[in-house]
Amino acid sequence: MEVTLKILRFDPLKDKKPRFQEYVVEVYEYTRVLEALIWVRENLDPSLSFRYSCRMAQCGSCGMLIDEVPRLACKTLIKDLGRDEVTIKPLPKYRVIKDLVVEMDDFFEKHRSVKPYLIRKNREEQEKPKKFYVQLPHELQRYLNYGYCIVCGLCSSSCPNFDSSWEYLGPQALSQAYRYIVDSRDEGFEERYEVLNSNSGVWRCHFASECSENCPKGVEPAQAIQMLRRMILSFSFKKKLSLFSEKIHRLSKQ
Ligand code: FES
Structure with a gap:
């Protein structure tokens, strides 16, 4: 035809x-x-x-x-x-x-900004691991869906938020941050916290879900962003609580 x-x-x-x-x-x-x-x-x-x-x-x-x-x-x-x-x-x-x-330079720059790789707190261990990091099937399941990302940019090009904010990191970068944060071998949540919680981070998402709709590999970036939000809120709350407890402790000693 x-x-x-x-x-x-x-x-x-x-x-x-x-x-x-x-x-x-x-x-x-x-x-x-x-x-x-x-x-x-x-x-x-x-x-x-x-x-x-x-x-x-x-x-x-x-x-x-x-x-x-x-x-x-x-x-x-x-x-x-x-x-x-x-x-x-x-x-x-x-x-x-x-x-x-x-031109996709900006897209890849955003991808790099969330440090899409495993981070260990001990940098020497990161460069020269001395053991295997055993992972159980249920630990693999936590990030497997997000590991299918092929960095094609279809999700970010579908996202309506870019029309109002070009600085937004976008669904691709955020879902990849989530992919590494929930990996049992990663210890980099705090290192990524600032960028994820910034003006260009997770709070820009309006949950239109076009990203998940159009991903050719079935990745769910919209879901990853909501999970990141929950992690960030819980981390911020714990941080504030510990600052508050320290303050109370100091005052009680005066
Ligand atoms: S040519 Fe590689 S994804 Fe289409």
């Missing part, structure tokens, strides 16, 4: 504003959007730009807005879209470099 790909194109070096360009492509039962784009570039228009690598929903580089929904092009079957015209745009909330390729 023939399908028309309606692609939003923009080259900041040549174009004043984005414009749609249409390409007619022959597709089959298992043709995915990425394969159709590759066919267009190889046969019709070598100037069309898009990003991809693994072709198997693992590297997270082929995210784009397909029929107004953030999706991975390599995972999306054209037949599942159920239309003979498919609209393809770059992921929203990111600056367009060219056509479907967007």
